[in-house]
Amino acid sequence: MLALGAIGAIVAYAGATGGRLAPLADGAGTLGLALLTVAIVLRLPAVVPWAIIVTAGGYLAGREGRALVDGWAAVVGVLLLLAAELALWSIDHDDRIRAERSLTVRRVVTLTALTAAALLVNFGLLGAAAVAAPAGFVLATAGIAAAVTAVAVVLRLARA
Amino acid sequence: MTRSATPKLAGYAGLSGVGLLTALVFVRPEVVALTAPFLLALAAGLALATPPKLAAGVGVERERAIEGDEVGGHVVVSSSTPVDRLDLYLRLPDGVELVDGTNPVALRLAAGESRRLDFTLRAAHWGAYVIGPLYLRARDPLGFLVWEQTAATRSDVRVYPREEVLQRIVQPRETQVSSGNEVSRRKGEGIEFADVRPWAAGDPLNRINWRASARGGELWVNESHPERNTDVIFFVDSFAEARRGREGTLDLTVRATSALADAYVGRRDRVGLISFGGILRWLAPGAGTVQLYRMVDALLDTEVILSHYWREIDVIPRRTLPPNALVIALSPLLDPRSVGALLDLHARGHDLAVFDVSPVPFTARPQGKLDAIAYDIWILRHDALRHRLQRAGIAVAEWNDDAPLQAAVEEVRAFRRYARHARV
Numbered sequence: 001m002l003a004l005g006a007i008g009a010i011v012a013y014a015g016a017t018g019g020r021l022a023p024l025a026d027g028a029g030t031l032g033l034a035l036l037t038v039a040i041v042l043r044l045p046a047v048v049p050w051a052i053i054v055t056a057g058g059y060l061a062g063r064e065g066r067a068l069v070d071g072w073a074a075v076v077g078v079l080l081l082l083a084a085e086l087a088l089w090s091i092d093h094d095d096r097i098r099a100e101r102s103l104t105v106r107r108v109v110t111l112t113a114l115t116a117a118a119l120l121v122n123f124g125l126l127g128a129a130a131v132a133a134p135a136g137f138v139l140a141t142a143g144i145a146a147a148v149t150a151v152a153v154v155l156r157l158a159r160a
Numbered sequence: 161m162t163r164s165a166t167p168k169l170a171g172y173a174g175l176s177g178v179g180l181l182t183a184l185v186f187v188r189p190e191v192v193a194l195t196a197p198f199l200l201a202l203a204a205g206l207a208l209a210t211p212p213k214l215a216a217g218v219g220v221e222r223e224r225a226i227e228g229d230e231v232g233g234h235v236v237v238s239s240s241t242p243v244d245r246l247d248l249y250l251r252l253p254d255g256v257e258l259v260d261g262t263n264p265v266a267l268r269l270a271a272g273e274s275r276r277l278d279f280t281l282r283a284a285h286w287g288a289y290v291i292g293p294l295y296l297r298a299r300d301p302l303g304f305l306v307w308e309q310t311a312a313t314r315s316d317v318r319v320y321p322r323e324e325v326l327q328r329i330v331q332p333r334e335t336q337v338s339s340g341n342e343v344s345r346r347k348g349e350g351i352e353f354a355d356v357r358p359w360a361a362g363d364p365l366n367r368i369n370w371r372a373s374a375r376g377g378e379l380w381v382n383e384s385h386p387e388r389n390t391d392v393i394f395f396v397d398s399f400a401e402a403r404r405g406r407e408g409t410l411d412l413t414v415r416a417t418s419a420l421a422d423a424y425v426g427r428r429d430r431v432g433l434i435s436f437g438g439i440l441r442w443l444a445p446g447a448g449t450v451q452l453y454r455m456v457d458a459l460l461d462t463e464v465i466l467s468h469y470w471r472e473i474d475v476i477p478r479r480t481l482p483p484n485a486l487v488i489a490l491s492p493l494l495d496p497r498s499v500g501a502l503l504d505l506h507a508r509g510h511d512l513a514v515f516d517v518s519p520v521p522f523t524a525r526p527q528g529k530l531d532a533i534a535y536d537i538w539i540l541r542h543d544a545l546r547h548r549l550q551r552a553g554i555a556v557a558e559w560n561d562d563a564p565l566q567a568a569v570e571e572v573r574a575f576r577r578y579a580r581h582a583r584v
Contacts, residue, residue: 045166045167045168045171046167046170046171048171049171049172049174049175052175053175053178056179056191056194059190059194060186060188060190060191060194063188063190070190073189073190073193073194074193076190076193076194077193077194077195077196077197078197080194080197080198081197081198081201084171084172084175084198085201088168088303092303096264097247097264097265097266098262098264098265098266099245099265099266099267100265100266100267100268102268103245103266103267103268106244106268110301110302114197114200114201114204114302115197117200117204118196118197118200118201121196121197121200122193122196122197125189125192125193125196126189126193149203
């Protein structure tokens with residue numbers, strides 16, 4: 001339900017921003033919501049990425065024709081991740097396997113930490129993009145990829 | 161241990177790739193913002209993924225149990241590396257039920273931690289069971305990779321059938337030479353009075369019958385029947401069985417054989433086993449508790465194996481059918497090969513008693529008219545087969561689970577007491 005709520009929030013935001021392709025944005029958002037529902041109900045993890053792509057496409061269609069970078073894109077990206085994570089958690093869940101309570105707590109903590117880190121990265125990304133736009137978008141993307149790699153290396157070292 | 165990627169890994173990698181490509185094509189920073197969380201999750205997940213080094217074992221409190229007993233057990237699992245989620249599944253065979261404990265279970269292990277999970281099993285049905293294997297599935301913290309392993313350790317549990325206590329058993333016509341509890345028909349040293357005869361040189365004085373000697377005017381001595389042991393061979397028909405759900409004629413056969421063998425071993429008789437079916441198994445006669453365990457162990461391995469090979473009793477090793485042995489056959493009388501073998505045994509002079517483990521309770525009368533007629537004919541043929549054996553002079557008693565085994569034993573005893581020998 002939370003996953004569907006996250007996707008629903010994105011669809012509502014995309015619809016509220018209007019734009020030239022607002023009907024397309026609404027249609028894509030609704031399709032994304034339907035795909036995610038199907039994925040959860042029928043336990044099809046392979047469908048989740050398609051639901052995310054369609055919903056993201058709907059959001060981008062809503063942004064068509066606007067030159068200004070949307071600051072809320074950072075939150076939208078995190079909501080997409082949250083929706084995907086919660087949907088996959090729901091699909092993974094098996095009532096026959098009795099899980100210890102600490103496992104659930106740990107997963108919630110991990111998910112919270114991941115979304116918080118993603119939010120930070122996204123805000124950093126959008127800020128860097130605004131600064132680095134004149135220098136070239138490819139360079140900014142490479143910089144973000146390097147930042148993400150650095151985070152991964154730090155985590156790996158911490159784990160070891 | 162096998163490692164595999166979950167659908168999540170492919171999905172997130174695809175999303176990241178598509179997102180970055182779209183961002184480059186459309187030159188929109190928002191697309192990167194939508195993609196970056198997935199890329200971050202992917203990078204963090206793979207960075208945190210550590211191959212687990214697991215050790216696991218399964219143990220049970222005891223390896224032998226009686227039907228209906230509860231047996232405690234445990235699973236011990238340890239890891240030298242941290243495991244964020246470890247799914248454990250212990251495969252339990254049919255006939256063994258989990259009473260207490262959880263299976264499957266998911267838990268978390270810190271580096272160097274060892275966990276012991278206790279459980280209680282109920283032996284619902286006789287048989288030889290293997291508890292396990294234990295399947296382990298470990299996941300990384302973000303669920304991108306899965307490591308699966310099957311623990312090599314397994315535990316065996318042998319569940320013996322619950323036995324009925326028999327007050328009396330089928331007595332053999334002939335006894336063997338060793339001492340036992342069966343009063344022999346022959347005369348010799350014993351307790352039971354048999355007859356009197358004139359005194360002969362060497363007869364001990366304490367055997368003189370003074371009353372008879374005073375009447376006859378010469379010395380007479382008492383003769384007695386010696387107490388001897390007997391050889392009993394159980395002939396288990398495993399050519400075919402009738403089964404409904406978890407119960408079948410073979411289950412009843414095993415229970416009855418076990419109960420009868422226990423009764424004979426208690427009398428210091430020698431017991432042996434011939435499992436006559438698709439696969440011929442035998443156990444040479446022996447005495448004592450060890451032999452009883454051997455027999456029950458052999459019975460636990462008895463199963464019906466389909467075979468079209470026409471088997472005759474010539475294939476039975478000679479030493480498993482000693483002379484003067486009582487052969488107790490337990491058969492549902494479903495296969496003509498086993499019926500033929502029984503008639504053959506009788507014709508060769510073996511002392512034979514048959515328990516017809518009735519297949520009828522494991523069948524249902526069909527609803528269709530023609531099917532119902534066919535079913536009735538089958539029942540009549542089965543009865544006719546039993547009567548054919550009886551006409552041949554073989555003691556046959558029908559037995560099913562509703563009646564105590566003792567009733568069938570008494571029926572066989574009565575038949576053997578009053579029946580005349582017949583030639584076949």
